[in-house]
Amino acid sequence: MSWRALLFTGFLLGRLSDVASGQSSVPADLIFVGGRISTLDPHLPEAEAVAVAQGRIVAVGSDAEILPTAGATTRVVRLAGKRVLPGFRDCHVHLLAGGRQLTQVDLKDAGDEAEFGRRLSAFDRKLPPGRWMLGGNWDHDRTFGGKLPSAALLDRYLADRPCFLTRYDGHMGLANSPALRLAGITSRTADPAGGQIDRDASGRPTGLLRDAAMRLVEDLIPAVTDEEMVEAVESALRLAGKLGVTSLDDMAGEGPHVRRRLLRLYQRLAREGRLTARVHLRWPLADWSELADLGIEASFGDDRLSIGGLKGFVDGSLGSSTARMWEPYLNDPHNKGIFVTPPQRLGQWIRQADAAGLSVAVHAIGDEANSTLLDLFAEAARSNGPRDRRFRIEHAQHLRASDFGRFGQVIASMQPYHAVDDGRWAEGRIGDKRCASSYAFRSLLDHGVRLAFGSDWPVAPLDPLVGIDAAVNRRTLDGAHAEGWFAEQRISVAEAIRAYTLDAAFANFAEERVGSIAAGKLADLVVLSRDILADDERTSIAQARVVMTIVEGRVVYEAVQSSPGTP
Numbered sequence: 001m002s003w004r005a006l007l008f009t010g011f012l013l014g015r016l017s018d019v020a021s022g023q024s025s026v027p028a029d030l031i032f033v034g035g036r037i038s039t040l041d042p043h044l045p046e047a048e049a050v051a052v053a054q055g056r057i058v059a060v061g062s063d064a065e066i067l068p069t070a071g072a073t074t075r076v077v078r079l080a081g082k083r084v085l086p087g088f089r090d091c092h093v094h095l096l097a098g099g100r101q102l103t104q105v106d107l108k109d110a111g112d113e114a115e116f117g118r119r120l121s122a123f124d125r126k127l128p129p130g131r132w133m134l135g136g137n138w139d140h141d142r143t144f145g146g147k148l149p150s151a152a153l154l155d156r157y158l159a160d161r162p163c164f165l166t167r168y169d170g171h172m173g174l175a176n177s178p179a180l181r182l183a184g185i186t187s188r189t190a191d192p193a194g195g196q197i198d199r200d201a202s203g204r205p206t207g208l209l210r211d212a213a214m215r216l217v218e219d220l221i222p223a224v225t226d227e228e229m230v231e232a233v234e235s236a237l238r239l240a241g242k243l244g245v246t247s248l249d250d251m252a253g254e255g256p257h258v259r260r261r262l263l264r265l266y267q268r269l270a271r272e273g274r275l276t277a278r279v280h281l282r283w284p285l286a287d288w289s290e291l292a293d294l295g296i297e298a299s300f301g302d303d304r305l306s307i308g309g310l311k312g313f314v315d316g317s318l319g320s321s322t323a324r325m326w327e328p329y330l331n332d333p334h335n336k337g338i339f340v341t342p343p344q345r346l347g348q349w350i351r352q353a354d355a356a357g358l359s360v361a362v363h364a365i366g367d368e369a370n371s372t373l374l375d376l377f378a379e380a381a382r383s384n385g386p387r388d389r390r391f392r393i394e395h396a397q398h399l400r401a402s403d404f405g406r407f408g409q410v411i412a413s414m415q416p417y418h419a420v421d422d423g424r425w426a427e428g429r430i431g432d433k434r435c436a437s438s439y440a441f442r443s444l445l446d447h448g449v450r451l452a453f454g455s456d457w458p459v460a461p462l463d464p465l466v467g468i469d470a471a472v473n474r475r476t477l478d479g480a481h482a483e484g485w486f487a488e489q490r491i492s493v494a495e496a497i498r499a500y501t502l503d504a505a506f507a508n509f510a511e512e513r514v515g516s517i518a519a520g521k522l523a524d525l526v527v528l529s530r531d532i533l534a535d536d537e538r539t540s541i542a543q544a545r546v547v548m549t550i551v552e553g554r555v556v557y558e559a560v561q562s563s564p565g566t567p
Helices: 003-020 061-067 095-101 113-126 153-154 177-183 212-218 224-244 254-273 285-291 343-357 367-384 401-406 417-422 427-437 441-448 464-473 493-500 501-505 536-541
Strands: 030-033 036-038 049-053 056-061 075-078 083-086 088-095 134-139 163-167 174-176 195-199 205-211 245-250 278-284 304-313 360-362 392-395 411-414 450-452 525-528 546-552 554-558
Touching: 003 360, 030 036, 030 061, 049 061, 056 411, 061 083, 061 174, 083 360, 088 450, 088 493, 095 224, 095 245, 113 134, 134 174, 153 174, 153 205, 163 177, 163 212, 163 245, 174 177, 174 212, 177 205, 177 212, 195 212, 205 212, 224 245, 224 546, 224 554, 245 546, 254 278, 254 304, 285 304, 285 343, 285 360, 285 450, 304 343, 343 360, 343 367, 360 367, 367 401, 417 464, 441 450, 450 464, 450 493, 450 501, 464 536, 493 501
Parallel strands: 030 075, 036 083, 088 245, 134 163, 245 278, 278 304, 304 360, 360 392, 392 411, 411 450
Antiparallel strands: 030 049, 049 056, 083 525, 163 174, 174 205, 195 205, 525 546, 546 554
16 A cells, blocks of 8 residues: 555544544544455454445444444445445456447347347347448357358348457457458458468358458448447446446457547546546557557556556467367367467567566467466566566466466466356367366466456456356356366355455555455445355355445445345
């Protein structure tokens, strides 16, 4: 904590101490009493009550200790035994894309081709003539029994309008014929570096574009307007508040023009008090020098909006069969995935960005991709010397057991929902043996690795409670593994909460300010409808709901009261 924060907190604690002794008229702004408060503070792990003043937590303890801090203007929230946690931090979202997806066609849970087509046709009727059909989030394992869709399929429903729909993992897109024509993609078009154009037996493009090849069409899509951007971001922030997400890492993914406009929008929302979650916007690793040339280092900004972090890629995704594996895919014996970024170039970027004091996080999904990235991180650390750098592997999904002990200080930034989603079909891609060391939450924790959880929204639901349930129970979405898919990798509720709070804050150099409930920290809190830490609630975590979300002492979401005991 900074010296200013310490002085401020000491002042407030003194004033509130005066309140308790009747010597002052300065009360807390907000107090919670009668609850089960999980603080993640080792000095006081559990409490009944907490007091908040001027955006900070100023006292934590029993009801008897906290109630005297209330004054005539203090809001007293009587929790009636409800569970309170530090505000959740989602370490991996794509906020603008997620907000836009809320207003685009959604095909993720289409049960078959007929439903897929009905949704396309219904959405087509809503759009003005000439506008692109975007969104998708399609899942070929769910909708088409594992068979990949094609432009010919889309053409049956959208013969005139250009259409580009991404697979839910964001690593594969499907274009219809009008979009392929606009992009000039033919049998003679070469695969771009780091991408692949799928082709039929005659060499004609099927409409499927993987990883870097997606840009051949994406670059033609009209840029999001300022109005659409504001609508998308504010919709996303409202959803975050409803789900208890008080901080997030925006991995963005948009091109440079949109990304800069997004940063300006975040600044405007922050100035106007409309940025209702803390945002760390990450820049592409390939463009690290844009920040370094300005003298920006890790976590530049303030507690509400910061930059200085970077996000790069080693490989693609398992669902798109572009995750880089040591051995071929079982269902595609000539394919081991791809390197989206050549390792030599990636290593150079990591060393340069790290030397400039920037925070480096890199996407790696396949076991060879993760092993390669661990080598590159170790090389950069040796080259640049000791410092508190907090390298992060985003996803860290498929690992060789021999690599668990190689993480050292590298943070595994993981999204537990992927395990229960991908677990429906992953064994068909890579087999039982490799899946046994996949999404290896337990093994990583047992090797002393720090986990930082997130969602990868809109690839997966933004809801942290769904993520906690996935990490704790590992029940796949198809209902096939009631006791947990590779159940030996399950972790406890407390461990999952820590990965969504204190350790997520640590991954962003913010653990002294947020992530736990302790005097002096910023007042980011979430109240739940159920006590997910109770022994008999382990299998019901996903049924819990957020009752109230507080960011820096401000209530940004409050559920409609349904009973006298509801805050």
